[in-house]
Amino acid sequence: MASTRACVASTSRATPERARLSRKAKARSVSGQRERIVARASRTTLRDALRSNESRGSIVFVVDEGENTRAVFVGGGRDALEAYAESTERDVETLWVRWETLGRRARASALNAKVKEIIAALGYAPEDNAGAVASATQKAAEPTGGGQATFARSHLEALDRDGIVVIDGMLDAETLNDAVESVRALHARGLMRNLEQSGRDDDVAVLSGSALPSGREFLGLRPVVRLLLDVPNGLRRALDDNTNAEISEDTRSKIRRCAPPDRLMAARYGPENCRYVAHLDNDPRDPGNDVGTPGLRPADRVFTCIAYLNPNWIPAHEGRFRYFPLGADVSSSDFTDIDPLCGRVVVFDSSKLLHEVRPSAADRFAVTAWTYDRSRVSRSVPSSRAIHPLPGLS
Numbered sequence: 211m212a213s214t215r216a217c218v219a220s221t222s223r224a225t226p227e228r229a230r231l232s233r234k235a236k237a238r239s240v241s242g243q244r245e246r247i248v249a250r251a252s253r254t255t256l257r258d259a260l261r262s263n264e265s266r267g268s269i270v271f272v273v274d275e276g277e278n279t280r281a282v283f284v285g286g287g288r289d290a291l292e293a294y295a296e297s298t299e300r301d302v303e304t305l306w307v308r309w310e311t312l313g314r315r316a317r318a319s320a321l322n323a324k325v326k327e328i329i330a331a332l333g334y335a336p337e338d339n340a341g342a343v344a345s346a347t348q349k350a351a352e353p354t355g356g357g358q359a360t361f362a363r364s365h366l367e368a369l370d371r372d373g374i375v376v377i378d379g380m381l382d383a384e385t386l387n388d389a390v391e392s393v394r395a396l397h398a399r400g401l402m403r404n405l406e407q408s409g410r411d412d413d414v415a416v417l418s419g420s421a422l423p424s425g426r427e428f429l430g431l432r433p434v435v436r437l438l439l440d441v442p443n444g445l446r447r448a449l450d451d452n453t454n455a456e457i458s459e460d461t462r463s464k465i466r467r468c469a470p471p472d473r474l475m476a477a478r479y480g481p482e483n484c485r486y487v488a489h490l491d492n493d494p495r496d497p498g499n500d501v502g503t504p505g506l507r508p509a510d511r512v513f514t515c516i517a518y519l520n521p522n523w524i525p526a527h528e529g530r531f532r533y534f535p536l537g538a539d540v541s542s543s544d545f546t547d548i549d550p551l552c553g554r555v556v557v558f559d560s561s562k563l564l565h566e567v568r569p570s571a572a573d574r575f576a577v578t579a580w581t582y583d584r585s586r587v588s589r590s591v592p593s594s595r596a597i598h599p600l601p602g603l604s
């Protein structure tokens with residue numbers, strides 16, 4: 211398991227912004243700016259760069275396929291460079307890298323800004339960035355062995371502004387290793403089933419006391435489950451700690467109302483282009499939206515929380531999570547793709563964020579919890595259902 215992999219800048223965006231960027235890039239290259247931005251860097255083979263101490267500290271880098279050829283990846287941070295080298299399918303012997311040091315303490319936001327600037331200067335989106343790099347992903351406060359979902363002010367703001375926050379590094383590598391083994395075991399033991407619903411091809415296991423077999427084999431999922439079930443409290447803690455954050459009343463109210471669900475879902479998308487077409491998780495136009503057990507009906511969903519468990523993911527595996535801007539429909543060419551990297555957690559507004567799973571070319575695993583709206587669920591529902599939802603895992 212390569213925990214560093216979670217650091218690769220790996221969102222993609224096909225947007226009008228890209229057209230704007232390339233117009234800007236043209237203007238810059240005419241003025242000579244392009245050379246200044248990308249040529250100031252040191253340049254060597256990727257292999258030598260990884261050995262070199264020169265590239266320590268906060269770097270932005272451009273990977274070229276061969277010397278003086280097109281850039282194939284632009285990233286920020288030494289970890290991202292190492293992760294790229296580890297995960298790429300390209301021949302590392304022929305890769306070259308240029309980099310520029312931004313100073314040891316440069317913040318992630320400065321690295322991201324520089325990465326965008328370089329892509330703009332190149333005038334095209336490097337292939338392995340799968341589009342221009344969007345800075346949608348964020349770092350967790352600190353990785354843990356599971357349990358607590360800790361959100362920063364910037365996470366709340368992204369959730370409010372974009373309807374989604376994407377966070378890397380909430381769980382440590384050892385915890386993730388065990389979780390991966392357990393979710394794979396669910397599939398290997400035949401405990402995942404296809405729901406035979408049109409539009410989705412995944413096999414799923416419902417995680418609950420009655421449906422999840424207890425046993426050491428599945429214990430690795432416990433920290434992931436705990437983390438996802440702590441999202442409602444984590445969001446409320448963050449709101450309390452950031453009283454001045456600019457968060458809309460709608461989001462504040464949802465954060466106050468959401469509660470951890472009784473059930474979670476483990477899902478596997480198989481390598482035969484398994485996908486899930488664009489949808490809302492809570493869609494009033496869907497006739498089945500209000501059907502089912504209170505607290506578990508799609509209409510009760512407030513925030514969808516997903517943890518991905520794919521340690522060997524590479525771009526060729528596809529199966530990205532695609533979302534559309536709030537209010538846009540599926541015909542929109544403005545979308546963001548998120549790689550389902552191991553340990554990556556996404557939290558999004560279940561009734562607002564249109565999303566899909568793109569066809570997958572490899573096994574793709576995730577665990578999902580849909581927080582529910584307490585104000586919609588009658589008091590007759592025993593409160594214990596939300597507190598000890600998974601006896602099989604506890």
Ligand SMILES: O=C(O)CCC(=O)C(=O)O
Nearest residue numbers: 486491516531566567576
């Ligand atoms: O696994 C994912 O990335 C999303 C799955 C999904 O949209 C769903 O199960 O509703």
Ligand SMILES: [Fe+2]
Nearest residue numbers: 489490491565
């Ligand atoms: Fe969904």
